Amino acid sequence: MNALSELRSRFEKVLSELTSDPAPFVGMIKPTQDATFGDFQANCAMPLAKQRGTNPRSLAAEIVSKLAVSDLCHPPEVAGPGFINIRLKEDWLTERINAVVADPRLGVELAAKPKRVVIDYSAPNVAKPMHVGHLRSTVLGNALYRVFKFCGHQVVGDNHIGDWGTQFGMILFGYKNLLDAAAFQSNAVGELARLYRLVSQLSTYHDSKAELPIAETRRSQLETELKAAEATKAPNDKQAEKALKKLRTDVAEILDQIKTLNKQIETVESSQVLKALADAHPQIAELARLETAKLHARDEENTRLWNQFVPQCLAAIQGIYDRLDIQFDMTHGESYYNPLLAIVVEEMQKNGLAVESDKAICVFIPGNAAPFLIRKSDGAFTYATTDLATIRYRVKELNADTMIYVVDTRQSEHFRLLFETARLWGYGDRQFVHVNFGTILGKDNKPYKTRSGDTVGLESLLDAAVAKARQIVNENDDRKKDDAGNPTPELDDATRAVVAETVGIGAIKYADLRHNRESDYVYDEDKMLATTGDTATYMQYAYARVCGIFRKGSINRETLRQGAGQIRFTHPSERALSLQLLRFSEALDGVLSEFRPNILTDYLFATANSFSTFYQECSVLKEPDEATRTSRLLLCDLTARVIAVGLDLLGIKTCEQM
């Protein structure tokens, strides 16, 4: 048990005498923000005194007097308006840290009540190559997957790929009408991706052509309105001021839209080849939709092509997963649930949850303006239907009690409606969580795109980061010198390549995980691969430095751990590092209770920092006193294990040597 939960359980005994619901007050015991107040502080006396109408300081004193904690900390002190400050005893700390040395789980207990969790993450579309938009769901979801698993929960990682939608119809249409057979022969997936882009581009072109005049009409309308409003506006009329502002924004927006439309038209019309194709296929969007419908209706040819394409696309995606070290327990795409959809809709209509409206079948949830649409007016099902069928499958077949969706925050409304519908449908006893996250932005603070406006492919992103990492690895290794100042590079070419891959991929993942998931963040390669600061590299480097100690001292870490040596404190940095290492499980608890891996990145950064300070202050191999040397070696070993396991839980790898 970690120090925090130990303290909390001791406090709970006392607090339960003072209140019928001690839980929120127990939660007010936290690590101190400022080390001068000790290691932990309890803030519960003030609010509890308010509740009981007594004096907070004397209540704090009363709590302290009843508290049985003399085995683990110094007598708690009451400070300020009623804070209780706690400093752990060295004896207790050394006992705990030595226990953790012998613990392969590093002091993290398995969950007492394991949950049956399904985590739905990554979910790319097979029709198009993975791009920057898939990064967060993949990285965040996999980190949560790993932490849940490590903490003893039964986890199913499910990749709910898009293999059944409109996009696939575009591929089918493209394959039948626009195929470059030679290209398909040499690189099938690449050609399918090109076809998707092409069909998508051509149908956008026709849409834009149709929309442009409408937008122009709207523009002149708005501009007229704006002029009139400007002319008639009385000074100091706040209402009119506001309306005017709104009009100006509207005009700016419509101009922007017209610009986009013109650009899309221009792109096609500036190319003779594209223009000819566009003219040859005026109904392309509709025909592509028809292909989708035929697929759904089990058309023989489309089914055959689907069976041929999907495995190839999946194999291509798998290449990226391998490189990112991402695993799933199952990959059930949308197609998997297709047979269940009609039943779901029928059932929901029968029990009155869903009704027909404008020829579509909808679930109306009170308090929500938009209905939850489970069948379109043309008879096709939507992703809402699929998601409902998926919930039923996960409950019935996988026995899930918790279902986690790692999906962009822009889909919040969908999940609110989905979860509410699921509750009405009879799954109110299950926990549903939308682990939402923000957008990855470019340096212009707009969604990250290439200069020409295309989405950025994930593969090229990885390649760029790894190439940059390779430069850094080269520079660093070439800089190494012996005492006489002669260069002594340590890494051969193959090793440098491995280190670069580890550092480059780690940098991307860490940059994603360290931010509060709900915030948007700016993708900045220079920053994530900076050789200084809060980056994966910093922790990977700390780990490599520890490994260097063992390598140089020819020390076997297993033997060391099983020896009779003990960790003891001879320097403040040893105590600080030990306390930090003992907080590992607190960090993991935090990740799971809030679904926030950034709590773990914070912890690991603080740990590596703590280690770096210790490393600076305390020599290990050169330490003459053998007991102290062994103590420090044990501390090094434990630090390395915590950092390596912690990074592994984030899906980030380490190198013995950098």
Place this chain on the structure above:
RNA sequence: GCGCCCAUAGCUCAGCUGGAUAGAGCAACGGAUUUCUAAUCCGUAGGUCGGGGGUUCGAAUCCCUCUGGGCGUACCA
């Protein structure tokens, strides 16, 4: 129009179930190197937590309001 989210140091961000002088990293400035890997460490400076009001012993955190931004808004997922 309706709804959701955001605004914290020069920059990028933590902190948000209310708690002690608001924290990191980068950048700036000053120090540490006969190195167990300086891809490091130590220190200094930098903030009316967007503005205003309210609740409270106490507010970056909760409520109201204003301003500025982002996103979503029934048949794409």
